[in-house]
Amino acid sequence: MKEENYKNPIIHADYSDPDVIRVGNDYFLVASSFNCVPGLPILHSKDLIHWRIINYAVKKLPSPEYDTPQIGKGIWAPAIRYHNGKFYIYFSIPDDGIFCCYTDDPFGKWSDIVLVKKAKGWIDPCPFWDDDGKAYLINAFAKSRIGFNSKLCISKLSEDGLSVLDEGKIVFDGTNTQPTIEGPKLYKRNGYYYIFAPAGGVKYGWQTILRSKNVYGPYEERIVLHQGNTLINGPHQGAWIETEKGEHWFVHFQDKGPYGRIVHLQPMTWFEDDWCIIGVDQNQDGIGEPVLEYRKPETEEESSHFYIECSDHFDSEKLSFAWQWHANPRDEWYSIDIQRSVLKLFAVCAKDSQQKRSMFYMPNLLLQKIPAEEFEVVTKMKANFNTKGSSSGLIVSGYKYSAIGLERREDGNYLIQILGEIVGANANEKIVESKKIDGNEIYLKLKMGKGANSEFLYSVNGKEFFKFGLEFIPKEDVWTGSKVGLFCVNRYAEGNVLEEDFAEFDYFIFNFWEVC
Template sequence: MEIETYKNPIIHADYSDPDVIRVGNNYFLVASSFNCVPGLPILHSKDLVHWRLVNYAVKKLPSPEYDTPQIGKGIWAPAIRYHNGRFYIYFSMPDDGIFCCYTDDPFGKWSDIVLVKRAKGWIDPCPFWDDDGKAYLVNAFAKSRVGFNSKLCISRLSEDGLSVLDEGRIVFDGSVTQPTIEGPKLYKRNGYYYIFAPAGGVKNGWQTVLRSKDIYGPYEEKIVMHQGNTSINGPHQGAWVETEKGEHWFVHFQQKGPYGRIVHLQPMTWFEDDWCIIGVDQNQDGIGEPVLEYRKPSTEEGSCHFYIECSDHFDKEELSLAWQWHANPKDEWYSIDTQRSVLKLFAVCAKNLQQKRSMFYMPNLLLQKIPAEEFEVVTKMKVNFNTKGSFSGLIVSGYTYSAIGIEKREDGNYLIQILGEVSGNKVYEKITASEKINQNEIYLKLRMRKCANSKFLYSFGGTEFFKFGIEFVPKEDIWTGSKVGLFCVNRDVEGKVFEKDFAEFDYFIFDDSGVKSLFSL
């Protein structure tokens, strides 16, 4: 019988800081969402390899501050747990505190978020219910907010898990041996309390396991996975999960530049001395290294065909779950005509924003994660512009970003490409290509190849496409990868939303098959 295998990454998309649990024969994964809304994505799997995006726990971020993009802020490093028939997700907003939301049905509506502890710089929370029913919370600290890091803290939680009862104790200081230790996950096995936590930084770090017979320590420490001689840098923050059949696996992320933090699955091995390694000890140094290919987990469901759907034909009343706004959305930004299968985006004014005329800081960017190393995406757009400065099209976001689309000028419509770069608090943005056109309907295409080398193309008939503008490589922003999506703005006129200026999109279609042959254009 042939052994089924899988290849890493299992998700080549930016699901940062993944945490995973199993409930029955269902696996659930949550990830950071930062300033993107809706937030706290929930993914579901039956085999730990194939995942489907099924829900978001947070529909809107809880402060007017998030009505404009707050890059690097928002929802950090969640943990998902199941206790007494209820699902809980804990997460931090690093300037505000630690929050929680809960539900009886992870596919349905989640509660409003609850402030568990108001504290600046408390991050990466994970709850734990002990055998005696007592509840605890472990967390790390953000040096950018409190002036220190590399320490882990454990606090008592109320029985319902919705409030912290004390100021907590520092149970581990990794300043010397485990610098920048963070992202802790708390478990119990064979009488030991285990804290799984990455250290050493996102790009060059490793996975550490701490253990103690007492929840407050002292904790022993052991590095259980590092990059070794593999190409998988980090490997960073993740979660231990046990299958229905008693196998042990670890899900983590790898930083991959503009692609974001992509998700890997590693085997785990426990030994008689109650220590483990993650991955495979290729170097025979007692530390695991990540695998690129391995036999599939043994689960009750076996193989399945889940996948994360990216394309959207705008034939449903709601946007596809793949879409996220760049900030808290407003109803007047868009509408969907299901009878015509059309998404209508209205021109939102850029001049009201602090970062005037900057595409990257527009709140109404409608974006998706980059879904593969190589792909193309095409959309069909028709504009109805009456106001100078209205501009709509296709964008690749990030600290280096680019957009292609139709802009309304005094003498008519122009096809233009914009290239922008964010550096510190400044944005440098310029038009790199401009061509007057007589049409208001156009097909726009993005092609991305390895190392995120990208270029735009256009067509007026939808069959023959022509290159436009310059090639570019997007750059990730704070904590997140680049994204691809749609926009409709006005770059010139004061105001809020121009209802008479809008763009209609018939579809947004991804294709990652056969792309290599297309780059000869």
């Protein structure tokens, strides 16, 4: 029997700035990926509730700059659209401009990225093809790059969508009433052009809708979703979707600190005056508030009950879609032995003083989004080190981070815990616990509870685990939540990769107290 209700969040993972479209009976979601590679994750669903990762549109970021971690840079706020049999994703790299990639099969290969508009500070692009065939692009601005924000711009777009044809027109200035308005999505309904755009900032903002009979305005404004008296802070930036059955829904994110920006689904109600509210007007203030539980959307297909895959037994030629590198990857960083179902990570050397000071800035961190509020993850590792200073293990990344693993010293292998914090340009990192270990095989476990309270454990036999080191709470970095994953580094040796120093991982398995 089909479930009657769903609960928010629908994805308790850091898929920030989500945009969603429906094509037939299929729903596709894209999200920001910033410095993480591969970039532009694509998720698929049949019912708007259960999602899985099916692809990445960008395999490598387009500059040697991204061969090292560029925290807070990279791919911002994409929009996905379907037009004339092709899927398009538009996104910004805020220091370079607006880009696009496209395909006729979202599960398959995407085109190389195309520079649609070279500009610094143009962000959050969304294309729109009008009824008369004319195409437009709407975007916002990043004050950190261009000196101003809170304005929305519409430009003419070539019919094929691959180039901006003019300098655009500012169609809305929210400085006084909608500060920090950004993330615009352009739609049309009943003769009105609608701009859905968040304002007020990530942590405590709201969702605004603008409308006009002319694409260039002037636009009326109305707040349609805010926190109200709920516990869901900053409900904004997302996508309006109409189901096959004609229902209207809105997907948005909620900033949840170290967990990142998690994804919620809200009902939408349109009224006879062609305005709507998102969520439910629980406190009768005329504005919608987000719901924690609601009836499921009516879709053609019932729930397929798939969830984003987290665990990995390394039994495929390629890494699972759950994994992303901290920067543009190199082939020599890893290999997968399918016959033995083993991931081999080679010790990568630090290339600059920043990497020598902090493991957080190493490019070869292999990371996943935190997939639930409470969970544990365990991995089995075998270290094969010949060089002093080589280390490998389990890491929780972010501007406050911690790692547990084996480090090679002159007299053998030591189990260590590292605690670190990034404060401005400074990296404060130290080993807070150290213990000599006989042998080179070990089981490592992370337990994360509510509030991201975390602790590490270890075992030499995989059965009896012992707590090791200090408890900690990770902290998100610029625009992204903390992540969990694996590392293999040597920040003291010279060179690129130490081919004789590597660690082998048999699995990376999550266990949940609640389904993620």
